[in-house]
Amino acid sequence: MLATMTEPLHCHLDFISPYGYFASLRIEAIAARHGRVVAWHPMLLGVAVMKVMGLKPLMDTPLKGDYVERDVRRYAREHAVPMKRQPRDAVMNPLACGRALAWANRHAPQRAGEVVHAIYGAYWGEGLDLSTPASLEPVVGETIARAAGGEEAAALLRAEVDASLAQGVFGSPTVIVDGEAFWGVDKLEQVERWLERGGW
Amino acid sequence: MLATMTEPLHCHLDFISPYGYFASLRIEAIAARHGRVVAWHPMLLGVAVMKVMGLKPLMDTPLKGDYVERDVRRYAREHAVPMKRQPRDAVMNPLACGRALAWANRHAPQRAGEVVHAIYGAYWGEGLDLSTPASLEPVVGETIARAAGGEEAAALLRAEVDASLAQGVFGSPTVIVDGEAFWGVDKLEQVERWLERGGW
Numbered sequence: 001m002l003a004t005m006t007e008p009l010h011c012h013l014d015f016i017s018p019y020g021y022f023a024s025l026r027i028e029a030i031a032a033r034h035g036r037v038v039a040w041h042p043m044l045l046g047v048a049v050m051k052v053m054g055l056k057p058l059m060d061t062p063l064k065g066d067y068v069e070r071d072v073r074r075y076a077r078e079h080a081v082p083m084k085r086q087p088r089d090a091v092m093n094p095l096a097c098g099r100a101l102a103w104a105n106r107h108a109p110q111r112a113g114e115v116v117h118a119i120y121g122a123y124w125g126e127g128l129d130l131s132t133p134a135s136l137e138p139v140v141g142e143t144i145a146r147a148a149g150g151e152e153a154a155a156l157l158r159a160e161v162d163a164s165l166a167q168g169v170f171g172s173p174t175v176i177v178d179g180e181a182f183w184g185v186d187k188l189e190q191v192e193r194w195l196e197r198g199g200w
Numbered sequence: 201m202l203a204t205m206t207e208p209l210h211c212h213l214d215f216i217s218p219y220g221y222f223a224s225l226r227i228e229a230i231a232a233r234h235g236r237v238v239a240w241h242p243m244l245l246g247v248a249v250m251k252v253m254g255l256k257p258l259m260d261t262p263l264k265g266d267y268v269e270r271d272v273r274r275y276a277r278e279h280a281v282p283m284k285r286q287p288r289d290a291v292m293n294p295l296a297c298g299r300a301l302a303w304a305n306r307h308a309p310q311r312a313g314e315v316v317h318a319i320y321g322a323y324w325g326e327g328l329d330l331s332t333p334a335s336l337e338p339v340v341g342e343t344i345a346r347a348a349g350g351e352e353a354a355a356l357l358r359a360e361v362d363a364s365l366a367q368g369v370f371g372s373p374t375v376i377v378d379g380e381a382f383w384g385v386d387k388l389e390q391v392e393r394w395l396e397r398g399g400w
Contacts, residue, residue: 053262055255062253063370067383074380077400078393170263180274183267186386193278200277 008039009191010176012164013116015097015130017045017172018072018087021120022185025081027175028113030188034195040105040112042098042157043164045172053170059087075185084127092123092131099153100136100144102160108144115140208239209391210376212364213316215297215330217245217372218272218287221320222385225281227375228313230388234395240305240312242298242357243364245372253370259287275385284327292323292331299353300336300344302360308344315340 009031013020024040031038049055059065069087076083097119104115122128122139130136133149140148147153167176171183175191178199182191209231213220224240231238249255259265269287276283297319304315322328322339330336333349340348347353367376371383375391378399382391 048263053264055261061255063248063365063368064253066368067370067381070381071383074390074400078390165263168263168266170267181267181270183271184386186384186390189389190274190278190386200274 006036007178008037010039010041012041012043012169012172012174012176014043014045014172015094015101015119015123016091018076018083018124019185020172021124022075022079022081023173023175023188024116024120025079026185026188027173030192030195033192036195038113040101040116041164041169042101042160043169043172043174044094044098044157044161046094047161048165048170052165059091082121082125085124089127092129094131095154095157096133096136096148097123097130098160099157100133100140100148102156103147103150103153104140104144105160106156107147111144115144206236207378208237210239210241212241212243212369212372212374212376214243214245214372215294215301215319215323216291218276218283218324219385220372221324222275222279222281223373223375223388224316224320225279226385226388227373230392230395233392236395238313240301240316241364242294242301242360243369243372243374244294244298244357244361246294247361248365248370252365259291282321282325285324289327292329294331295354295357296333296336296348297323297330298360299357300333300340300348302356303347303350303353304340304344305360306356307347311344315344 009027011023011027013024028038049057058068065088072087075081100119101112101115104112118139119130123130128135128139130139133145136148137145168181173185175182175187177191177194180194180199209227211223211227213224228238249257258268265288272287275281300319301312301315304312318339319330323330328335330339333345336348337345368381373385375382375387377391377394380394380399
């Protein structure tokens with residue numbers, strides 16, 4: 001007989017998103033309190049925001065860019081999150097990181113969370129650039145870093161991005177709980193209440 | 201000798217914003233717990249979002265419109281907020297309402313909160329259209345409704361909108377606490393923690 005199945009909390013994030021970093025540090029504890037695990041999904045804000053939604057990048061949006069810069073510092077300080085990078089610093093190309101996670105999801109799913117934390121910690125926490133498979137090697141190990149440079153990882157990331165868009169995901173982080181989407185790290189308290197109530 | 205002065209919590213909102221409605225129902229209690237009062241400021245998303253930020257309206261943005269529709273229903277249900285209008289229903293022209301509040305701020309500041317609650321309750325709670333001074337009369341009374349049709353109220357609203365933009369306000373609700381801006385009803389818990397700590 002199968003054990004009772006509980007759907008994972010599906011956490012969609014872009015590695016260039018500081019709010020995705022913030023959520024990655026809290027979502028596993030929330031899941032664990034409710035007998036869930038986290039499934040990690042790489043998405044690409046560049047595709048969702050610019051191509052599908054037709055908007056400009058967050059930090060290039062008048063007023064909002066300034067707000068986000070302040071809000072990110074405030075959050076990091078309140079939650080004691082290590083950050084050697086700020087939203088207005090040069091943004092890396094997130095493809096190698098997204099491909100590393102997409103490849104891990106397929107070939108080493110038990111390591112996906114570790115990959116997420118290693119990449120976010122290195123990029124936002126330590127301020128490293130992780131835009132190439134070689135730069136990823138000290139962070140996620142040789143196997144995954146090398147795979148991130150291959151065709152299969154590229155195809156797996158495209159599939160993840162298509163799937164996230166098909167589910168309506170447009171922002172990072174988006175947590176999907178039994179089909180219900182919550183956008184933004186500010187929603188994590190509501191996610192927890194949703195899990196406590198068991199939905200509506 | 202003057203009593204100790206505490207700055208009001210400055211709550212910026214657009215009457216067409218359901219999240220502004222939601223925040224209006226909680227911000228006074230938060231303020232009161234910390235010995236503050238609320239100052240209410242009409243802003244115009246149409247000016248901030250479209251003209252200054254160069255974005256399209258929220259509900260016309262692919263993916264995001266669908267998310268907001270769902271998120272608003274979910275919030276209203278969780279917090280038991282009366283709503284006979286949904287974000288995708290026809291949107292009223294908010295000028296008369298904004299002018300009514302701007303005029304009340306100048307000439308009857310002690311009634312500003314009452315005006316905010318009356319307008320939001322009628323528009324979102326009861327689903328009424330309040331796009332003309334005449335339609336406002338049963339909601340805010342004859343004096344304010346009539347004033348909302350005049351030149352002075354129009355000028356006062358323009359001044360409020362200019363002042364909010366000069367402070368970087370781009371969304372509804374935005375709560376400014378001693379100069380620190382918090383955007384979104386999801387931020388109210390953080391506003392409360394900020395007040396408890398007395399800032400950083």
